[in-house]
Amino acid sequence: MRLNARRKEAIAGYVFASPIILTIMIFTIYPVAMALYYSFTNYQPTEAQKFKFSVIPEEAVTFHLAVFPDEPGLDRQELIDWFDAILFVELDLGVRLNPSQKQAVTEHLMIEQIVDDFLGGKLSTPMTTERFFSIYLNAEQHQFRRYIPEFVGLNNFQEMVQDEYFWISLSNAFMFSIIVVPIQTFLALLLAVSANLKIRGRGFFKAIFFLPSISSAAAISMIFWLIYSKPGVLNRLLGTIGFEAVDWLNNPNTALGAVMVMNIWTTAGYFMITFLAGLQGIPGSLYEAASMDGARFWKIFWKITIPLLRPQILFVSIMGIIGCMQVFDQIYFLIQNMRNITISFYIYRNAFQYHRMGYASALALVLFVIILGLTLMQKRFFKEEAYF
Amino acid sequence: MIRKKTSIALIIGYAVLILYCLISLFPFTWSALVSLAPMRHLTPEGVERGVDIMRWPPSINLFRIPPQVFGAPATTDNYWRVFEITPFARWILNTIIYAGLVTLGHLIFDGFGGYAFARLRFPLRDFWFLLFLSTLMIPGQITMIPNYNLMVNFGFVNTYYGLFLPKLTGVFGLFLMRQFFLGIPKELEEAARIDGASIFRTYFKIILPISKPALSALAIYIFVGHWNDFLWPLLMTNRRDMYTLTVGLDFFRTSYYTFWQYMMAASIMMTIPMIVIFLFFQRYFVESGVSTGVKG
Numbered sequence: 001m002r003l004n005a006r007r008k009e010a011i012a013g014y015v016f017a018s019p020i021i022l023t024i025m026i027f028t029i030y031p032v033a034m035a036l037y038y039s040f041t042n043y044q045p046t047e048a049q050k051f052k053f054s055v056i057p058e059e060a061v062t063f064h065l066a067v068f069p070d071e072p073g074l075d076r077q078e079l080i081d082w083f084d085a086i087l088f089v090e091l092d093l094g095v096r097l098n099p100s101q102k103q104a105v106t107e108h109l110m111i112e113q114i115v116d117d118f119l120g121g122k123l124s125t126p127m128t129t130e131r132f133f134s135i136y137l138n139a140e141q142h143q144f145r146r147y148i149p150e151f152v153g154l155n156n157f158q159e160m161v162q163d164e165y166f167w168i169s170l171s172n173a174f175m176f177s178i179i180v181v182p183i184q185t186f187l188a189l190l191l192a193v194s195a196n197l198k199i200r201g202r203g204f205f206k207a208i209f210f211l212p213s214i215s216s217a218a219a220i221s222m223i224f225w226l227i228y229s230k231p232g233v234l235n236r237l238l239g240t241i242g243f244e245a246v247d248w249l250n251n252p253n254t255a256l257g258a259v260m261v262m263n264i265w266t267t268a269g270y271f272m273i274t275f276l277a278g279l280q281g282i283p284g285s286l287y288e289a290a291s292m293d294g295a296r297f298w299k300i301f302w303k304i305t306i307p308l309l310r311p312q313i314l315f316v317s318i319m320g321i322i323g324c325m326q327v328f329d330q331i332y333f334l335i336q337n338m339r340n341i342t343i344s345f346y347i348y349r350n351a352f353q354y355h356r357m358g359y360a361s362a363l364a365l366v367l368f369v370i371i372l373g374l375t376l377m378q379k380r381f382f383k384e385e386a387y388f
Numbered sequence: 389m390i391r392k393k394t395s396i397a398l399i400i401g402y403a404v405l406i407l408y409c410l411i412s413l414f415p416f417t418w419s420a421l422v423s424l425a426p427m428r429h430l431t432p433e434g435v436e437r438g439v440d441i442m443r444w445p446p447s448i449n450l451f452r453i454p455p456q457v458f459g460a461p462a463t464t465d466n467y468w469r470v471f472e473i474t475p476f477a478r479w480i481l482n483t484i485i486y487a488g489l490v491t492l493g494h495l496i497f498d499g500f501g502g503y504a505f506a507r508l509r510f511p512l513r514d515f516w517f518l519l520f521l522s523t524l525m526i527p528g529q530i531t532m533i534p535n536y537n538l539m540v541n542f543g544f545v546n547t548y549y550g551l552f553l554p555k556l557t558g559v560f561g562l563f564l565m566r567q568f569f570l571g572i573p574k575e576l577e578e579a580a581r582i583d584g585a586s587i588f589r590t591y592f593k594i595i596l597p598i599s600k601p602a603l604s605a606l607a608i609y610i611f612v613g614h615w616n617d618f619l620w621p622l623l624m625t626n627r628r629d630m631y632t633l634t635v636g637l638d639f640f641r642t643s644y645y646t647f648w649q650y651m652m653a654a655s656i657m658m659t660i661p662m663i664v665i666f667l668f669f670q671r672y673f674v675e676s677g678v679s680t681g682v683k684g
Contacts, residue, residue: 009509010508010510012586012588013508014510015588016508016591020498020501023497023554028523028531029519031530034534034537035533038533187408191405193401194400194401195401199401203670205409207666210666210670211416212412212415214616214662215616216616218635218637218638218658219659222637222641222651222655223415223416223652225646226419226441227418322527329618332618344527344529351533364532367529367530368525368526371527
C-alpha cells in the first residue's frame, strides 16, 4: 500500500519536528506549569529529597538495637520488644516524620519482618529510604514516596509584599535597566554613527568592540573585580588626579553603579554592530539631499538617522531591558551586599541557598509578568513590529 | 566649507572610535599583564618582595630579557600553576563537552525543526509554532527551578546529561533556521522530489549542503553562548571535577585571599579560544549578532 503524499508529508513533518516539540514540552512548557504550581505551595527541595537518601538498613538496625546480626545467642522476641519504630526511623534511618507519617510508622512498620531479615543477614545492601518503606510498611507506603508540597494559596505573594529584600532587589533591577539601557543604546548609536563615516579600519574597530561580548561574564567579572578593588588600578588612576580611594564593590552606594558601568562596557560594542548594519542600509542619497539643504549634523541625526533606525532601536532596547532585568552572573560574582542584589539573584538565593523553591517560583512569576509588561509597553510606544 | 565640516566630523569620529577602542581593550590588557606577573620576585638589591600588580604605570619593558611587568620579570609560571592547583584541564574538557554536545544538538534538531516549520505541512503546525513563539518571552528564572528538580529526580546532577539534555535544541535556533530555509527557492527541492527522492533524502542531500552559512552562524553562536554559560552549570555541578570553566573560576577566590595572578591566567585562558573562534569566523558572528542580538 502506498501512502498518499499528504500523509507522507505529515509523518515527515512530525519526525522532523518531534525533537524540538519534545524538548520544549519537557524543558519549557512543563517547567512553566510546575513553577506556576510551586508558587502557590511551600515547596522545599530538602523535604522533596528526604526519601531519596541511600541507607544500609543493617547498620541502622545495628545502631538501634546495639547488637550485631551475627552475635551468638540473640533472642528474636526480645529484639522485637526492644524495637521502637519511631525512634528507629527518625534517629537511625535519619528521616524526620510529620504527624501523619508518625502514625503510619507506628501502625504499619513490620518490625518482626525487619528483625527476621536482620538476623537472616538480608539487610546489608544499600537502598533508598523510599525503597525501605515500600518493603517494610504493610500500608500507607505512598506517604513515604512522593513529596507533596503544602498548598499555601497566596501566602507567597503576601509575604513578598512585606519582604524588604523583594522590593530592594526589584527596584535594583529596575534601576539597572533604567540607567543601563539608555546609556548603552546611546553609546552604541554614537559608535555606529562614528564608524559609518568614511573611516579607515572599520573592520578592526568592529572586531575590538565585539571582544567584550564574546568573553564570559564570569571572566569579565573577575577582571573588573581586580580593577575595582580598593588598591586597584581604577583607584590608582583616580588618585593621580586627586580622588580618594573608594572600595567600589563593597560600598553599597557604589557597588551597583560599578556593575552597571561594567555591563554597559560589555554590551555597547555588541549593539553597535546592530546599529551599523541598520545605518549601512540607509541610502546615502538621503543624506546628500539633506546636506544640500544645509541641514546640520544634529538635525540630520534626529530627523533622518533616528527615525530610520527605529526598528533597531526598538530591538536593542527590548533586548537590553530583558537582559538587564535578568542580570545574574555579574551580580553573583561581584555583589556581596544584600542591599545591591537584583531580583534574579534573589530568586536564585531563595531557591538554592534558602531552599525555598515555592517562594522563589512566586518571585520568578512576578519577574515574568514584569518583563512581559515592559516588552508589550515598549512595542506599543514604538508602534512598530519587532525586528526579530 | 563643506569639505572642512566633513573633516571635522571625521576627526571627531576617529577620536570617539579610538577612545572607545582603548576603553574596550584596557581591562583585557591589564588582566594579561597581571597574569604574567610573578607572585614574588627578587629585587636587584637581593630583597624578596611581593609584586604590586596595581602599580600605575605598570612599568612594562618588553626589550629586556625577560620582559618586565610591574617592575618584575614576566613569567608564564602562573599559567602552569593553574593546572597544578585546580583540575583546570578537566574543566576545559567539561566545557568542551558541554558546549560541543549542545552545539551538535542544535545543528541537528534546529535544522530538522526549521525545515519542518518552513516547508512541511503537518497537523497542528501553526499551533506549535505559536506556542514556540510565546515561549520566547519566558525568562530562564521561571524554568530553572523545575528543570533543576527534574534533573535531580533523574539523578543527573553532576553528569554531562544533566548539563546538556535540556539545552539540545531551542526556539531561537529553530526560527533562525526556518528563516533561512524560507529563503531557499522551492524549485530546488521540487526538482529533487519529482525525481523520486524522499523528503528525508531531499533534506540531507539538497538542503543541508547549501545551509552551511546558516548552520555555521548557529553553531558559533550556540558554542560561544554555552562556553560562557554560568547559571546552569552552577546548578548542575557541585563536584569539583564536574565544573565548567565559568564555575571553576570562583575557585581562585577564597574568603581570605584572592590569587589574582592565577585567576587572571585562568580568565585569559578561557577567553582566548573565544577570541580565536571570533577571528576566524567574524563574518558569522556579525550575521548572527545582527539578526538576533540575544546574549546571556
